[in-house]
Amino acid sequence: MYRHPLLESLHICFTLPIVVLDNDLDMLKAYPFQQVSCLQSDLKPHLDKVWRQKSLFPFTLLRTPKGQMLALYPFQNYLFIFGPFWSASPAQTLRPLADLAYIPQHCLAQEGLCPCQHISDVGHLLHLIHYFFTGHLHLMEQDQESLTQEIFEDIRKELSESLIQQCNLYEDQHFDFEFHLLESVKKGDLKEVRSFLSQSVTPKGVTKDLRSEKNYSILIFEKLSQLAISMGVDPVYAHHTRDYYMSKCEACLNIHDVLALRESAIILFTQKIGRINNHSYTVAKILRYIHQNLSQKLMVEDIAKQFNFSESTIRKLFRKEMNCSLQQYISQKKMEEAKVMLRNQNNVTEVSNSLGYADLAHFSRTFKAHVGLSPKQYQRSPIKDIL
Template sequence: MESELLLRALSNCLHMPLLVLNERFVLCKYYNALETDFSYDYQTLFTDLEKKGQKYALITGKLNELLLLYAFSDHYFIFGPFRCNLTDRNVLYKYLDALNTPLAQYELTYTQLAALPIYCLDDIRDIIYLINYLFTGETTDQLVNPKFQQLTQTTSLLNKKRRILLTQASFSYAQIYQHEKKILMCIKKNEPRQLSEFIQTISWSELGHTLGPDLLRTQKDYLIVLLEKVTHLAIKSQLSPAKSKRLQNIFIAEVELCTTTAQLIETCTTALLLFTQEIAERQEKIRSPLIDQIIEYIKNNLNAPLQIDELCARFDLSQARLKYLFKTELQMTIRQYIILQKITVAKQLLCTGSDIQKLPQTLGFSDYAHFAKTFKRLTGMTPKQFSQNYQV
């Protein structure tokens, strides 16, 4: 059949699946096959079509995919499935949940649906016009019926609503900026635990919808931009540009291989923690010998009050000079460094089962209330809560 050869050529040019069934509804030819299985009952579809006295129909499947049916002579032709809109993972998952679909099928269904060719409605109208011409030789636009016009209006309305929702997203660009600022600050201050906990609090689904309709793709793009900013921070912190860029490229490649939001979060956490470690190690290596001596003294005398005047006298420095050295080389004040070291040792002792009541005296605090207040300010929990959660 000449028209069938032309239809095959059209299918190949459009990369659109084309099924040919004989009069007994048995599949006899299949062009541009896709690895999808949406379980259509073609016999019922065409039987309903013939009952209505029609030779063609544009129908919508249960997952909002489209099929173009055409009955000609003693054969039945099915173009599709294909799509006319983007596939939103969250919306699809909610729909599958309403259908009581097994959880294991969610990702497979999304992958199959996302693999379908996508055409705008104007393209679909042209395709219908061309298919009708190949079958009948007629050039009239007779396949464009009121149902197709209704589909066009409905899709336009849905697209308009989607754009409105995106502009009214609850997760604002200001929040995204604040998230980035906090992430970079945690890396700069070498706070891996706070960084890891903060990443887990980010609403990744809202983040994706704020940046665009394709959830996973926009999440990937966001992480790639974030990795670029972290790389600049690493280079600014004296980490080798070559090493910084190499780490960036490695993690961008891993981001592109992710197929779920959970994998993206895991990759993001790993990348940011590794950059934090590399930057911290580099900053330790570039400290001056004098700072190293002061730090060593502090660590060996954490049980003492450690007054700044005492340190100045011991190392023959003015207060201004001592404060400048710590602020420049450690990006914190000397008082902040001393408190941080005391709390770090306190956490280590709590993890080994040390008596909580004896820690203030061991670490040079004036009393337990002062120790507990400082500990909670830096860790987010009381010494007792920390001991219960982390004791080994």
């Protein structure tokens, strides 16, 4: 049997069994080879259900009554099975990453014939597997962002009428507090933010109970992440940081911990924005403009007009701070976005059009010059690297 070194290396590093099934759910490979005997024939209907349903989540986790788990990862025309393994990770922490389902105990061989590794954090394992196959975390961030929006909607729907009325009493105080807070963060001035926080991290007059503080903190985390993105912070970093703080916030057992966590988030985002602001005001605005208009045909001439500079001046200013030309930076950012879209199986023509390229041939030449592969080759490359 052919044994690909990368997939085998993944098995060795994780010390986790891996089974590869084809489109008909017939086994192609197993690491170690005897691992297939651990999966009983009764498991196949459950695998078939996962394969046919096409979950919105990247993974599906199957759990037995005794707590053994299998991580299923459909990728193109293959189904990869990781496990079984044990883990104490709470089910709710896995929801943004995977669909959860339960299977009867007899779907796996007896424990003596089916040894299990202990995984302390399943979330980290899933992120690593996803990165191994695709080279990025973009898809998971999209799933988490979508789920977070659903959570916000649920919170809003579940608010009682009395709580809504109570919030209206302090609407002006909330607005003033948040406005001044976000303006301070926007400047990236840590000294000013610390001074502001020394006064309070909650608007005066608002009733402080644990659930209210958690809900308010979640809203602050969301606003901080959106502000950071608008100021040029990497969206993946901003969303991941937001989700981290939301998760930590839900685990807090008292108001003091919630307030301390909220202050930590405010300071962290301020520091991140402050580093972005180390660029001159003009270059920072140009970077923001580029990030917000990657879907357009970005020409140096048009950018110069946008900021009332001559082309020669804006070229010199940009190169001095960024150590590359303006056009090189634009191409680099467009190619980074193109790689993400191609990994998500977007049509090459659609990717080209969505990034402002009128000529598909020009897009393909530019992509190959940056990546070393044509868009089609890059899109097909993961499965060649794995099997």
